[in-house]
Amino acid sequence: MAQQRSPDQGFTPSIEKITVSDRRILRLKGGWNLRGLSTDSRSLREQLKAYARDETWEWDIRDVAALDSAGAFLLWRAWGERLPDKLQVRPEQASTFSRLQQWSARPFEPIVRQPKPVGERIRGLVSAGTDHLTSLVSILGQLILDVGHLLRHPSDVPWREISAAIHETGGRALGITALVGFLIGIVVSYLSSLQLQAFGAQIYIVNILGLSIIRELGPLLAAILVAGRSGSAMTARIGVMRVTQELDALEALGISRSLRLVFPKVVALAIALPLLVVWTDAIALLGGSIAAHFELGVGYYQFVTKLPDAVPVANFAIGFGKGAVFGLFIAVLACHFGLRIEPNTESLGNETTRSVVASITLVILIDAVFAILFRNIGL
Numbered sequence: 001m002a003q004q005r006s007p008d009q010g011f012t013p014s015i016e017k018i019t020v021s022d023r024r025i026l027r028l029k030g031g032w033n034l035r036g037l038s039t040d041s042r043s044l045r046e047q048l049k050a051y052a053r054d055e056t057w058e059w060d061i062r063d064v065a066a067l068d069s070a071g072a073f074l075l076w077r078a079w080g081e082r083l084p085d086k087l088q089v090r091p092e093q094a095s096t097f098s099r100l101q102q103w104s105a106r107p108f109e110p111i112v113r114q115p116k117p118v119g120e121r122i123r124g125l126v127s128a129g130t131d132h133l134t135s136l137v138s139i140l141g142q143l144i145l146d147v148g149h150l151l152r153h154p155s156d157v158p159w160r161e162i163s164a165a166i167h168e169t170g171g172r173a174l175g176i177t178a179l180v181g182f183l184i185g186i187v188v189s190y191l192s193s194l195q196l197q198a199f200g201a202q203i204y205i206v207n208i209l210g211l212s213i214i215r216e217l218g219p220l221l222a223a224i225l226v227a228g229r230s231g232s233a234m235t236a237r238i239g240v241m242r243v244t245q246e247l248d249a250l251e252a253l254g255i256s257r258s259l260r261l262v263f264p265k266v267v268a269l270a271i272a273l274p275l276l277v278v279w280t281d282a283i284a285l286l287g288g289s290i291a292a293h294f295e296l297g298v299g300y301y302q303f304v305t306k307l308p309d310a311v312p313v314a315n316f317a318i319g320f321g322k323g324a325v326f327g328l329f330i331a332v333l334a335c336h337f338g339l340r341i342e343p344n345t346e347s348l349g350n351e352t353t354r355s356v357v358a359s360i361t362l363v364i365l366i367d368a369v370f371a372i373l374f375r376n377i378g379l
Helices: 041-053 069-078 091-105 118-152 159-169 171-199 202-243 246-253 257-296 300-310 313-339 345-373
Strands: 014-020 023-032 057-060 064-067
Touching (some): 014 041, 023 069, 041 069, 064 091, 069 091, 118 313, 159 257, 171 257, 202 246, 202 257, 202 300, 246 257, 257 300
Parallel strands (some): 023 064
């Protein structure tokens, strides 16, 4: 019975030494490619170097079954990056080595990055800023047109998309906002109690916690957490739709990207973030009351009953309004950067990062504007 031959048998690279009269020939056989060299390329490299040192050898590679760039480069390095004087090759093999020869002859030119002039960099920043501003104004204008269209055609309101976005941006963010708010309440209460004890004004911990959390810290913390969590997710999802050509499919089907993608996210975040602000305020005040009870001896009932007198309702309205404005601009920025993503993974990561950074920066700027505009209200 004949022995069955292995599929790789005869494809393993080998070196055969032949002596004809006074000629010493090295005949290469098998597959000198990635598949063949994956078996034992190190030993082959050592053999080739040892044979290449003796210039009396003649090289014959015409019987090589397969030669790719990996095998050619292995031989090229063993030969000292030059062709031997005595070499027999086939024409197609000669073209492979000629390309290696041209590549080796190319001089190395280090890349020198010349810094751009200051004027050119400023023009680039102004141009990029103008481009972003134009795109944002375009998105806001399209949202206004969508609102007008939905007022005339209420049946076109994307209720499912809005409901799903509210659950995603609001419902799933309850845990992280509660945790951060609770810890911030404890920290603010503990640090404030150290100063109040020195002046015997322990009861004013309610004023400090209520005003700082309800007016400033609650809306700001909720907005920053949502910008990092939900805003980045919005940008990434729109970017994935760009990569998978789903946005192009929507255009081909005549479906409005603004009405089905941007509008539901903006409405959902403008509704969910104010509610998250109230939730964060409540949990942060709970954490602050616990710390005040253990550090200053302020009772929970005393804390709750004094809070409405210490903090006017206007502060709650300001914080609630901040949440709506923060949610609107976070969603608009997330969609803006998501629609700018190009169909590649590098752009997806870069634009998602820019979305988070821009959203957090804008939240802080808007908070500063609110502080200036309402500085005489609720204080």
